[in-house]
Amino acid sequence: LEAILNRERFNEWIHQIHQTPEVEIDCDRLQKLLPAYVDAELAGVLPVQECHVKNHLAHCPDCAGDYVGLRHVACLEMQGQLPELEVLLPVRPHETSKNRPEPTEGMTAVAP
Amino acid sequence: MLTLQRDDTIALGRQSWYNSGEMSSQTNEDWLRALNQPGEPQREALEKLRDYLFRVILVYVRDHGRYILELPPSEIRQFAEDMAQEALLSVRANLDSFRGESKFTTWAYRFAINQVASELRLRRYTAISLEDLIEQREGLFAELRRDQEALDPELEAERRILLNRLRRIIHEDLTERQRQAVIGIHFRGYSMDEVAELLHTNRNSLYKVLHDARQKIKSRLLADHLSEGDILALFERNS
Numbered sequence: 001l002e003a004i005l006n007r008e009r010f011n012e013w014i015h016q017i018h019q020t021p022e023v024e025i026d027c028d029r030l031q032k033l034l035p036a037y038v039d040a041e042l043a044g045v046l047p048v049q050e051c052h053v054k055n056h057l058a059h060c061p062d063c064a065g066d067y068v069g070l071r072h073v074a075c076l077e078m079q080g081q082l083p084e085l086e087v088l089l090p091v092r093p094h095e096t097s098k099n100r101p102e103p104t105e106g107m108t109a110v111a112p
Numbered sequence: 113m114l115t116l117q118r119d120d121t122i123a124l125g126r127q128s129w130y131n132s133g134e135m136s137s138q139t140n141e142d143w144l145r146a147l148n149q150p151g152e153p154q155r156e157a158l159e160k161l162r163d164y165l166f167r168v169i170l171v172y173v174r175d176h177g178r179y180i181l182e183l184p185p186s187e188i189r190q191f192a193e194d195m196a197q198e199a200l201l202s203v204r205a206n207l208d209s210f211r212g213e214s215k216f217t218t219w220a221y222r223f224a225i226n227q228v229a230s231e232l233r234l235r236r237y238t239a240i241s242l243e244d245l246i247e248q249r250e251g252l253f254a255e256l257r258r259d260q261e262a263l264d265p266e267l268e269a270e271r272r273i274l275l276n277r278l279r280r281i282i283h284e285d286l287t288e289r290q291r292q293a294v295i296g297i298h299f300r301g302y303s304m305d306e307v308a309e310l311l312h313t314n315r316n317s318l319y320k321v322l323h324d325a326r327q328k329i330k331s332r333l334l335a336d337h338l339s340e341g342d343i344l345a346l347f348e349r350n351s
Contacts, residue, residue, distance in 0.1 A: 005299045010256050011344055013298045017333065018340035020326040027304075027316040035214035035222050048213075059326075060319055061297070062233065062304035069176070069225040073168045074218045085163075088170040089189055 016059055025049070030056045030063050038071045042078055143216040147207060161203065164217060165224045166196040172228050179235055195231060199224035230315075233303040242310060244300060245292035252279055252299055256347075271346055274338070281332045290325035293318055 005013070025033070033049055040047035047053065057064045076082045146157035169192045173180050180191055202223040210219055251257075253275045282291055289311065296307035308318040333343075 004255055004301050005253060006255050007347060009298070009301070010253075010347070014340055014343050017326050017330050020323065020330050022327075024323055027319045031222065031226065035218040039214045039218050059322070060304060060315075062229070062315055065176075065233075066222070066225050066229050069172050069229055070218070070222055072175070073171055073221050073225065074215075076171065077217060077221075082164070082167055083171060085167060085170070088167060088174065089185060 019055075019058070021055060024059070025052045025056050027056075027060060027063055030060070031066070034063075034067060034070060035074075038067070038074050041071065042075055140210075140212055140216040144207075144210070147204075158200070158204075161220060162196055162200050165199045165203075165220065166192055168221050168224045169195045169199070169228045172225060173232075176229070177232050180232065192228075195228045196224065199227045202227065230305045233305045234309060236303070236306070240302065240306070240310065242292070244302075245296045245307070245310065247283075247295065252282065252295070267346075274343060274346060277336065277338075278329075281329055285328055285332055286325050290321055290328070293321045294325050297322060 030053060033053055037047040037049070037053050057067055073082065143157065143161075146153040147161075148154070170188075173188065173192060180188055183191070199220075203220045206223070210216065248254075257271075257275070282294060286294065292311060293307060296302045296310070297304065304315045304318055308315050311318065313321075333339075
């Protein structure tokens, strides 16, 4: 495995070190705050605990990824654009109706 | 000293703007009433919620799961169904903790995103071990030094002194666990979930380890009068 601490990541790491506050929220707390934070952002309202949330997201790549994912789907839903299953589960050209699996009970059938 | 803020020290402001009906025709109260009412209403609400979670997971997989997208469609569906089922179980197990500070669906989607994102991160690397969380023969800063070879011998010497100082802090001041976490996350670029699994812990505990490591490195650098600006400036000069 190659070391990947290039200049960009080094600068980010040094920045994170120097920006480390005495008090931070942990991942469990961040996860609890995230839904209200995302909804407030999308509604243009000042989110609760904004400073703590932003600081944690700057230091935790996994929680930052969760934030981006949650914000995206919440935004889609707010706009009434959360895709239907037919859009999300397209059948690939090589998959014929013969070998296509039966839809699971309770799920919308895959569009041909 | 770990000084992470915990649940009981943060006062949460209650917000009700999200429930105005603009964002969803089904209010939080509608969801809670149905989910807590045994019988047909509960069954319908669970089915509807499962469908939403399934779609949310597929959106995430579509955008971030290129490893999963290489699978046949039936396996992608199975993967998403499994994730949705796990997320639904988490939602039900945590239903009592929903305090109405967000839309109910956003609150529920958090479990789905967390579930699928963690799973994808853990699948990304398949062959790393604890050996990858220690300094390799080429040194911790090999890539940076290749990037930043200075023409000026004095500048090169200054950089070498700084990097040696950082290396000493990592090796002499951090605990073994802190060192493994710093190398895994910052030097190797692994995910938190990945390193947490390797160290037989969880993301939350690993975050605390990293927080303590950052605090320790910061205090050592400041004791040496090495500010962020000083360090970054040293690597901005090219000759």
